[in-house]
Amino acid sequence: MSCLHVIGIAVLGAAITAAAVSAQAAAGWLDRPMTSWNQQAAGVPVAQKGAEAQAALDRRCGSSTLGTSPTANPIRKAGWVPFLHQDRSIARDDVDVIGGMSAASPGCEPTVFNLFVFVGGRFAGTLSPMVMTQNRDGAAGAVRVTSADALNAEFARYTATDTDCCPSSRVRVTYRIDRTSARPTIAATEVRQVR
Numbered sequence: 001m002s003c004l005h006v007i008g009i010a011v012l013g014a015a016i017t018a019a020a021v022s023a024q025a026a027a028g029w030l031d032r033p034m035t036s037w038n039q040q041a042a043g044v045p046v047a048q049k050g051a052e053a054q055a056a057l058d059r060r061c062g063s064s065t066l067g068t069s070p071t072a073n074p075i076r077k078a079g080w081v082p083f084l085h086q087d088r089s090i091a092r093d094d095v096d097v098i099g100g101m102s103a104a105s106p107g108c109e110p111t112v113f114n115l116f117v118f119v120g121g122r123f124a125g126t127l128s129p130m131v132m133t134q135n136r137d138g139a140a141g142a143v144r145v146t147s148a149d150a151l152n153a154e155f156a157r158y159t160a161t162d163t164d165c166c167p168s169s170r171v172r173v174t175y176r177i178d179r180t181s182a183r184p185t186i187a188a189t190e191v192r193q194v195r
Helices: 003-030 054-061 072-077
Strands: 082-084 090-092 095-104 110-119 122-126 140-147 150-157 170-179 187-191
Touching: 003 095, 054 082, 054 095, 054 110, 072 082, 072 095, 090 140, 110 170
Parallel strands: none
Antiparallel strands: 082 095, 090 095, 095 110, 110 122, 140 150, 150 170, 170 187
16 A cells, blocks of 8 residues: 555544544534524535545545436535435425535545435525534434425434444434525424434
């Protein structure tokens, strides 16, 4: 293995570790009363630059299904690489949930990511106020659009002694979609432990 490969692996490992520590600290939003982080005038949040350039990450791990999707374009323009969360389309009526990653494992598992909600093709907000790290506290699992105006998402809750495979518990966050103004927004309304 060349010296450049070793350095590249070390840099990627450090970036993933830093993101994991940051994501674990950020998952505290699940412990507090729900507050609105999605503002009506805000666009897709800009991704922090990862160790790998966006174009390289997109070539390596991007979803060919989302290549020409109109809802993937704003995610891509904000510096994220669009992907299908849990390898499936999450859509019902005019509500779409699409993942955006800024880093991924060698097997293309998103390691720094968020989930973006679009209503009628317009950005309505993110499911988490902070970026998430796979297999860490606050990482999103199952996401369901339950009606034209509601969705829910499960988030892993890890403790310091949990292994990557097995969080101690999961919580479900319920969201409502506000369509009363010019631009739809989503807001978390409830968090409940489900396991």
